[in-house]
Each structure stands twice: as C-alpha cells, then as structure tokens.
Amino acid sequence: MPPKEQSAPGALTPLSPAVFHILLSLGEGERHGYALKREIALRTAGKLNLGPGVLYGSINKMLELGLIQESHDRPDPHLDDERRRYYRITPYGRKVAQAEAARMRELAQLAAARFGVPKHA
Amino acid sequence: MPDMPLSLRLYRRLLQLYPAGFRENYAEPLERAFRDELNQSAGAAALCMLWIRLIADLARSLPQQFAREVAQDARHTFRLWMRRPWHTGFAILAVAIGIGANTGVFSVVNALLLRSLPFHDPERLAYLRWFFEPHDSAKQFHEWRRQSTYLGDAAIFEQFDANLGGTGDWRRAHVVQASANFFSVLGTQPVLGRGFAPGDDVDGTGWGPLGRNAVAVISYGLWQELFAGDPKALGSTIRLDGNPLTIVGVAPPGFDYPGKSVLWKPAAFSPGNYGWETIARLKPGVTWAQARAAFATEADRFWPNRTTLQRIQYPSTITELRDELAGPARKGSLVLMASVILILLIACTNVANLLLARTTDRATELSIRSALGASRARISQQLLTECVLLSLAACTAGLFIALWTRSIAAAFQPAALASQAYSILDGRVLSFAIAASVLSGLLFGVLPSLYAGRVHTFGTRALSDTRGSRLVRETLVAAQVMLTIILVAASISVGRAFLDLMHVDRGFERTGLITVNVSLEGTTHSDGGRRLAYFQEALAHIRRLPGVRSASATEFLPLYAKAFIGGRFQMDGRNASENSMIVPVLPDYFRTMGGRILAGREFTDADVQSGAQVAVVNERFAGEFGPPADAVGRETAEGNDRPLRIIGVVRGTDYMTDGAQSNQIFVPSHSPGGFFSTFVARVNGRAQDHLAMIRDTIRSVDPQVPVFGVKTMEQRMSDALAQPQFYRTAVFCFTAIALLLVIIGIYGIVSYNVARRSHEMGVRMALGTTPGQLRLSLVRSGLIPIAAGTIPGIAGAILSGRLLENLVDGARPVSAVAYVAAVLGMAVIAAVGIWVAARPIAQLDVMEILRTE
Numbered sequence: 001m002p003p004k005e006q007s008a009p010g011a012l013t014p015l016s017p018a019v020f021h022i023l024l025s026l027g028e029g030e031r032h033g034y035a036l037k038r039e040i041a042l043r044t045a046g047k048l049n050l051g052p053g054v055l056y057g058s059i060n061k062m063l064e065l066g067l068i069q070e071s072h073d074r075p076d077p078h079l080d081d082e083r084r085r086y087y088r089i090t091p092y093g094r095k096v097a098q099a100e101a102a103r104m105r106e107l108a109q110l111a112a113a114r115f116g117v118p119k120h121a
Numbered sequence: 122m123p124d125m126p127l128s129l130r131l132y133r134r135l136l137q138l139y140p141a142g143f144r145e146n147y148a149e150p151l152e153r154a155f156r157d158e159l160n161q162s163a164g165a166a167a168l169c170m171l172w173i174r175l176i177a178d179l180a181r182s183l184p185q186q187f188a189r190e191v192a193q194d195a196r197h198t199f200r201l202w203m204r205r206p207w208h209t210g211f212a213i214l215a216v217a218i219g220i221g222a223n224t225g226v227f228s229v230v231n232a233l234l235l236r237s238l239p240f241h242d243p244e245r246l247a248y249l250r251w252f253f254e255p256h257d258s259a260k261q262f263h264e265w266r267r268q269s270t271y272l273g274d275a276a277i278f279e280q281f282d283a284n285l286g287g288t289g290d291w292r293r294a295h296v297v298q299a300s301a302n303f304f305s306v307l308g309t310q311p312v313l314g315r316g317f318a319p320g321d322d323v324d325g326t327g328w329g330p331l332g333r334n335a336v337a338v339i340s341y342g343l344w345q346e347l348f349a350g351d352p353k354a355l356g357s358t359i360r361l362d363g364n365p366l367t368i369v370g371v372a373p374p375g376f377d378y379p380g381k382s383v384l385w386k387p388a389a390f391s392p393g394n395y396g397w398e399t400i401a402r403l404k405p406g407v408t409w410a411q412a413r414a415a416f417a418t419e420a421d422r423f424w425p426n427r428t429t430l431q432r433i434q435y436p437s438t439i440t441e442l443r444d445e446l447a448g449p450a451r452k453g454s455l456v457l458m459a460s461v462i463l464i465l466l467i468a469c470t471n472v473a474n475l476l477l478a479r480t481t482d483r484a485t486e487l488s489i490r491s492a493l494g495a496s497r498a499r500i501s502q503q504l505l506t507e508c509v510l511l512s513l514a515a516c517t518a519g520l521f522i523a524l525w526t527r528s529i530a531a532a533f534q535p536a537a538l539a540s541q542a543y544s545i546l547d548g549r550v551l552s553f554a555i556a557a558s559v560l561s562g563l564l565f566g567v568l569p570s571l572y573a574g575r576v577h578t579f580g581t582r583a584l585s586d587t588r589g590s591r592l593v594r595e596t597l598v599a600a601q602v603m604l605t606i607i608l609v610a611a612s613i614s615v616g617r618a619f620l621d622l623m624h625v626d627r628g629f630e631r632t633g634l635i636t637v638n639v640s641l642e643g644t645t646h647s648d649g650g651r652r653l654a655y656f657q658e659a660l661a662h663i664r665r666l667p668g669v670r671s672a673s674a675t676e677f678l679p680l681y682a683k684a685f686i687g688g689r690f691q692m693d694g695r696n697a698s699e700n701s702m703i704v705p706v707l708p709d710y711f712r713t714m715g716g717r718i719l720a721g722r723e724f725t726d727a728d729v730q731s732g733a734q735v736a737v738v739n740e741r742f743a744g745e746f747g748p749p750a751d752a753v754g755r756e757t758a759e760g761n762d763r764p765l766r767i768i769g770v771v772r773g774t775d776y777m778t779d780g781a782q783s784n785q786i787f788v789p790s791h792s793p794g795g796f797f798s799t800f801v802a803r804v805n806g807r808a809q810d811h812l813a814m815i816r817d818t819i820r821s822v823d824p825q826v827p828v829f830g831v832k833t834m835e836q837r838m839s840d841a842l843a844q845p846q847f848y849r850t851a852v853f854c855f856t857a858i859a860l861l862l863v864i865i866g867i868y869g870i871v872s873y874n875v876a877r878r879s880h881e882m883g884v885r886m887a888l889g890t891t892p893g894q895l896r897l898s899l900v901r902s903g904l905i906p907i908a909a910g911t912i913p914g915i916a917g918a919i920l921s922g923r924l925l926e927n928l929v930d931g932a933r934p935v936s937a938v939a940y941v942a943a944v945l946g947m948a949v950i951a952a953v954g955i956w957v958a959a960r961p962i963a964q965l966d967v968m969e970i971l972r973t974e
Contacts, residue, residue, distance in 0.1 A: 051178025052154040
C-alpha cells in the first residue's frame with residue numbers, strides 16, 4: 001500500500017507503546033516480526049508482550065504512515081529463513097521517534113521538577 | 122495436512138475472521154508467529170496460556186483492522202460517488218423508493234397483523250362468529266361460560282349508536298352493552314373508578330329495569346371532553362336515549378373496542394336477542410387447534426339441523442380477535458405488501474444492473490488494483506462495502522418516503538383499529554427497514570462482486586465487454602420486465618374491480634341527493650304516534666325550501682344501514698328462495714332517490730296515514746314468482762303475518778358497497794325515527810350548497826333531536842368506497858413507479874452500450890451503415906431481453922391473478938387481450954427509450970473515431 005502523504009513528525013505523537021518500541025528496535029537494525037516481539041518483551045521485562053494480531057496491526061499501520069518499510073536485503077543467508085519479512089525504519093520514522101523521545105523527555109523533566117526523581121523506581 | 126497440530130488448524134480458521142486486506146498481507150507472518158510461540162509452549166498449561174493470550178490479542182486487533190478497512194473503503198466509495206453524482210443519485214433514489222414504499226406499507230401491516238392489541242395477552246383472545254351460546258338470561262349465559270372446557274372466560278356484547286346527553290348538547294355516539302365480565306376478558310383496567318361488577322348485568326328487555334345495570338364506563342376521550350378530566354365525573358349521570366346512567370369508571374386512553382365506542386354499560390339479557398357478539402379468552406394450556414375442534418362441536422350443538430347451504434353462508438368460526446379486527450384491510454394490506462416487495466426487487470435488479478455496468482467500466486481500475494496485489498476477496502469486499510453504503514444511504518432516504526406512504530395509509534385505517542397509531546419509529550418497522558436495506562445491498566452487491574472475481578481471474582482481458590457480462594445484464598432487464606408485467610396485470614385487475622364497483626347500477630341517482638340522519642330515541646317524540654308527526658312536519662319544512670325538488674325519509678339508507686330486519690316472505694303460498702329485507706319508507710321516497718318504478722306506483726300520504734297494508738317490492742323478489750310486472754295487485758306475507766298488497770315493483774337498491782343485490786320489500790313507515798332513520802332530499806344544482814340549509818331546517822323543528830350524518834350521497838359513496846379506492850390508487854402508483862424504474866433501467870443500459878460501442882459504430886458508419894440503421898439494430902437487440910421477460914412475466918401474472926381473485930373482492934384475472942396490450946405497451950415504451958438513448962450515434966464523428974484507430 002503506498003504511504004500516505006507524510007504529516008509533521010510531531011503530529012503523530014504521542015505514539016502507542018507498541019509503535020514506539022517497534023521503532024526503538026528497528027533503530028538498531030532490521031528485524032522480522034517475531035524478533036521484534038521477543039526483543040520488546042525482553043526490554044520491558046515481559047510487561048509488553050505483543051500478540052501477533054496487535055504486532056502486525058501496528059506494523060500495517062506504520063507501513064501505511066511511512067514510518068517503516070519492508071526490507072528486501074537479507075542478512076547472512078545461512079542464518080535467515082527467507083520466507084520471513086524484514087522491516088527497517090525510514091528517515092521519517094526516525095524523525096517521528098525523535099519527536100516522541102523529545103516529548104517524553106520534556107514530560108520526564110517536568111515530572112522531575114515537580115516530584116523529584118528517585119534513583120531506583 | 123494430517124500432521125498439522127490441531128491448534129494451528131484452529132488458528133488458521135480464526136485468521137479468516139480478519140478483513141480481506143489485512144488477511145492477505147499478514148496471514149502468513151501471523152501464522153509463522155503463532156508457530157514460533159507454539160514451539161516454545163511445552164505442556165498443557167503453557168498451551169492454555171498461549172490461547173488465552175491469542176484470544177485477547179484477536180479481541181483487540183480484529184475491531185481495529187475492520188474499522189481501518191471499512192473506513193478506507195468508505196473513503197474510496199465517497200470519492201467515486203462524488204465523481205458520478207447523477208449515477209449515484211439515481212441508484213440511491215431507486216432503492217429509497219423501494220425501501221420507503223416497503224417500510225410505509227409494512228408499518229401498516231405491522232399495526233394490523235403483527236403488533237399486539239391494547240389488551241392483556243392478545244394472542245389468546247378469540248372472536249366467535251355465527252355462534253349462539255345460551256344468552257336468554259344472565260344466569261344462562263354465565264353458567265355456560267363457567268362450564269366451558271376450552272374457554273377460560275367469554276363475554277358477549279352488543280354495539281349500537283344511541284343519543285347521548287344530559288351534560289350538554291345531545292349527540293350520536295357508538296355505545297356498547299356487555300356482560301359484566303367484558304373488561305376482565307379483555308384484561309383492561311379502568312384508569313378511574315371501576316369496571317363492571319358481577320351481577321351488574323341483568324335480565325330485561327331494552328334497557329331493562331333501572332337498577333344494577335344503570336351504570337356506565339365512559340371512554341377516556343369522552344371523559345376529557347365532557348368533564349375536562351375531572352375525577353368528579355364518577356357518580357355523575359349521563360343519559361343514553363333518555364335513560365339515566367351513573368358513571369362508575371373511565372376506560373384507559375386509546376381503548377375504544379369495539380368500533381369507536383365511547384360508552385359501555387352492563388347488558389340487559391332478553392330472550393330472542395341475536396345481536397350479541399362473542400369474545401373469549403382460551404383456557405390456559407388449550408391450543409388453537411384444540412379450541413377450534415371443541416368450538417365446532419359446540420357450535421353444532423347450539424345450532425342443530427343446519428342445512429349445508431346455511432353452513433356455507435354462515436360458517437361458525439373461532440378466530441384470533443386480531444384477525445377479526447384487521448378484517449378486509451388485512452387482505453388488502455397483503456396485496457400492497459406484495460406489490461411493494463416487487464418494487465423493491467425491481468429497484469434492486471435495476472441498481473445491480475447499473476452497478477454491474479459501472480464495475481465493467483471500472484475494469485481498468487480493478488485490474489490495476491489486482492495487478493498491485495489486491496486479492497479477489499479484497500476487491501469483492503470493496504464492492505460489497507460500496508453497495509451496503511449505498512443501501513444505507515437509500516435506507517435513510519427511504520425512511521422519509523416511508524413517513525409519507527405511512528401517512529397516506531394511516532388515513533384509510535379500519536375504524537376497528539383506530540386506537541392503533543402507525544408509528545414509524547416502532548422497533549419492528551425500523552428493523553424491517555434496516556434488514557430490507559442491508560439485504561437489498563447484498564442482493565445487488567452480489568453480481569458486481571462476482572464480476573470482480575472475473576476481473577481478478579482474467580486480469581485486463583475483462584476490459585472487453587464479454588458475452589457473459591452482457592448476458593447477465595440482459596437477464597436482469599428481462600427479470601425487471603417480468604416483475605413489471607406482474608405488477609401491471611395486478612393493477613389492471615384491481616383497477617377494473619374498482620371501476621366495476623363505481624359503475625354498478627345501484628338503483629338510485631347519487632348526484633344532487635342530500636341525506637341527514639336523526640334519531641328520536643329518548644326525545645319527546647319517541648312515543649309511537651308522535652314519531653310520524655315529527656317527520657311530516659320536518660318534511661313539510663324541507664319541501665318548502667328553495668331548490669328542493671322532493672324530500673322523503675327512510676329507516677334504512679343504502680350504504681349507511683349496516684344491519685337490517687327482514688324475513689322469509691312468500692307469495693301465492695310459495696316461499697322466496699332467500700330472506701328479504703324490509704325497508705320502511707315515507708311517500709315520495711323513490712322519486713327522491715331517483716329509483717325506477719317498473720310497474721304500479723309508490724306510496725302516498727294516504728298509505729302512510731291510514732296504516733295501509735301495502736308494499737312495493739323489488740324486481741328481484743317479484744321475478745321469483747313470474748314476470749315482475751305481474752306482481753302488482755297480488756299479496757305477499759312473512760309467515761303468518763297479515764299479508765301486504767303489492768302496489769309497485771321497482772329496480773332493486775344496492776344496500777352494501779359490493780354491488781350485491783338482495784330481495785327487498787318496501788313498506789310505508791308508520792313509526793319512523795329508529796337507528797338508521799334518514800331524511801333524503803333531491804335538490805337542484807350542487808348538493809353541497811344546500812347541506813347547511815336543510816340541516817338547520819330539521820334542527821329548527823326541535824333542537825332536542827340529534828341531527829347528524831349531514832352528507833351528500835356522493836360523500837357517503839366515497840366514504841364507503843374509500844378503502845378500495847385507496848388500494849387502487851396505491852397499486853396504480855406502484856405500477857407507475859415500476860414502469861419508471863424499468864424505463865430508466867433500459868435507458869441506462871442502452872446509453873451505456875452506445876458509449877461502449879462507439880468505436881464499433883464509427884467503423885460500421887464508415888463502411889456505409891446509416892445512423893438510423895444502427896439505431897434500429899440497437900432497438901432490435903434491446904427488445905430481445907424484453908421479449909424474454911414477457912413469457913415468465915405472463916406466467917407470473919396468471920398466478921398472481923389467481924391469488925388476487927381470493928384477496929380482492931371483484932378482482933378477475935386479466936384477459937389475454939390485456940396481456941397482449943400490456944406487453945405491446947411495454948415494448949413500445951422500451952423501443953422509444955432505446956431510440957432516444959441511442960441518439961448520440963447520430964453525433965458520432967466517424968473521422969475522429971477512425972483517426973484514433
């Protein structure tokens with residue numbers, strides 16, 4: 001499906017946790033769906049365990065918005081199951097992730113000023 | 122795959138729930154993700170957890186994906202609509218008419234046949250016809266109902282019109298006398314005061330002794346009108362034909378059973394009264410079949426030695442009260458319902474055709490989408506969404522049309538159901554409209570989406586207008602023609618039945634005739650001797666009025682009297698073959714009515730004054746005993762009564778609206794002023810102009826006498842014929858709509874064909890064919906599907922004609938000539954449509970077309 005006309009990165013924020021985590025993982029390199037799911041579960045200590053429907057629903061939406069795209073490059077062919085689909089972040093996706101990070105930082109700073117930040121939450 | 126785990130097979134099934142677009146793109150990775158998870162879930166507990174997570178995941182993602190795709194399809198649809206607003210507008214209008222007419226008529230059918238009556242548990246209420254339970258005394262009746270094996274309870278009532286007064290002006294009102302358990306059988310509680318108490322109904326003739334039964338329950342409307350809703354109404358006195366009744370209760374709003382009753386009083390039982398009607402509630406646990414069987418036995422017991430003819434003429438039946446109330450309107454409504462369903466079908470085939478043509482037009486777009494990876498299911502889903510959106514838009518528009526059709530239909534509701542308002546917002550009506558729109562959306566969405574399947578299979582090959590798609594479109598035109606012929610035949614048949622009704626010889630001249638009802642019951646003139654004096658004085662006043670040619674009075678006015686007295690008359694010791702009605706009239710009656718005297722003379726003042734035993738008989742009665750004219754001078758008698766000397770023979774008068782004739786014996790009215798007493802006056806010029814003057818003249822004789830029913834005879838005719846006329850108008854309108862839809866459909870298809878084949882036409886013109894010849898060939902090929910539709914159309918019309926014969930009084934199947942006329946008419950209309958639609962051929966620029974080649 002062709003990506004929609006892109007709006008300003010800030011217009012898409014706040015992102016849903018699933019979308020932001022997918023962008024975070026893809027920021028490091030290309031991933032397939034199942035790898036994304038495992039990585040997110042690991043990063044959030046199992047708090048965000050995406051089911052297949054929600055995962056691919058989010059991917060579908062992100063492809064439509066132009067945040068990510070399907071990648072046709074394959075890593076080492078021996079390691080790869082060629083039937084899997086790989087995704088990579090687009091430059092626009094990076095900008096949106098940055099905008100979200102900036103939004104979160106502002107929020108975190110505001111919270112720190114109001115309540116103070118303990119070393120371990 | 123036999124070794125595939127059960128979980129995986131199950132998951133694959135679940136994946137089918139996703140919308141087509143998402144399923145196509147992600148079914149495979151979803152399944153892979155599931156496999157990965159499955160591999161890592163060892164043991165039953167882990168598997169169980171996996172499934173719980175999966176179902177939660179489905180519950181979250183399914184609605185999201187559906188909302189996405191439907192929104193996408195809807196946006197796409199709106200863009201398409203905007204691009205072709207006329208095309209869209211017509212499609213919506215066609216379906217809106219179909220759905221609107223359907224919903225409007227359904228709301229009437231709903232009220233008549235489906236919706237509950239304003240009684241408790243109405244499905245168990247029964248109406249007993251031609252049934253003569255013991256009712257000579259209150260004791261006899263109540264003993265019978267208590268011992269019934271199949272009826273839980275039963276009540277009898279008698280309805281009539283009476284003079285109501287005592288609190289202001291005298292008026293004519295519809296009232297009821299009923300057994301004391303009338304309200305409890307119906308399950309209706311008064312809103313104020315009480316209903317009847319056991320023992321309120323008594324034995325006695327007429328109004329009975331003034332005692333326990335001198336009480337009344339009045340309607341809510343009457344309570345508001347006479348007492349402004351004041352509870353002090355209880356205990357007040359109201360006079361019915363002069364007899365005082367104490368008001369003990371007020372019926373709930375909307376309760377006016379039977380007829381449009383405004384007052385109910387406890388019955389006075391007397392031997393020989395056969396005016397009672399019976400309602401009952403089935404015993405708990407007794408089915409209708411059991412009740413019918415028990416009823417048949419009992420009906421025979423109460424009316425033994427019935428002849429076969431009597432059984433046919435007066436069949437004893439026990440029916441649901443609702444069916445009894447809906448009465449003839451029921452059949453008529455079913456006819457209307459059938460015609461509007463035909464319209465909806467025609468609209469659907471029409472729109473299916475339009476959409477199919479457009480889908481063929483969109484072959485390029487669809488092929489490109491298909492080439493880009495959209496599956497058959499995805500494209501079908503898109504087309505189906507378009508259709509359902511179209512029909513939902515049509516449904517909304519249709520509801521407005523329904524408001525209008527409903528208000529027309531409501532104007533003709535039978536009086537028996539007057540308390541039932543037709544509400545368009547009734548849940549059942551609304552769900553019908555929505556179901557009709559979604560169903561029709563699917564119906565006309567099926568073909569385009571099937572076609573989409575072909576686009577996908579053949580790719581761009583479908584760009585060419587294939588034989589197959591043309592065949593489908595022509596079949597649709599044939600189907601429309603078929604449905605329309607059925608409707609046209611039905612409307613001819615119903616319309617002719619109505620025309621017959623209008624032109625039947627009624628035995629009187631209806632123009633220039635004024636009719637005014639009075640009733641002397643309960644007035645100072647009600648004594649036997651004073652009745653005639655009142656009428657003679659009033660007639661003398663009327664005859665003196667300018668413009669009045671003659672005036673008279675009768676106890677039974679045609680079309681107004683709903684009941685009559687009579688018996689088996691004989692002549693020369695031989696009985697007539699059927700009962701004769703007795704019609705008391707005053708002098709000059711036949712001259713005033715415009716009746717035809719075939720032999721002898723009519724009554725004179727002397728006949729009336731002297732109490733002469735004379736009669737005027739109708740042609741039908743006289744004809745039973747030889748040439749009608751020979752009856753003059755002979756004698757006729759009922760049983761052992763004093764014989765009447767026949768002084769004249771007249772053409773019969775039609776008393777009912779169905780044109781049926783009966784044996785009639787007219788006698789001089791010695792004691793006028795009963796239930797149906799009516800003055801008649803023949804005037805010069807427009808009858809309406811004399812109404813007020815004649816009414817005031819009669820009032821001036823004695824303001825105490827209620828004067829009502831001040832109408833011209835023509836008004837009475839149109840009141841009596843309002844229902845058949847309504848059905849005729851409705852069926853005609855529906856037929857016109859159907860014809861319009863067919864013409865638009867054919868026109869659309871032909872202009873589409875011309876546009877598609879402009880290249881071919883250009884080439885043929887370059888080769889020497891004239892535009893006229895091309896247009897003729899289009900007419901020829903366009904008429905083929907019409908011819909194809911006529912054969913099943915005529916077959917369907919013959920079948921529906923048989924059905925109509927049963928449903929509509931006087932409807933006869935259409936003759937072969939009418940069929941030929943209808944088919945030829947359709948062919949001519951279609952040919953003109955095609956000729957006009959093919960007009961652009963004449964403007965084709967041959968050089969331009971050849972250059973693009």
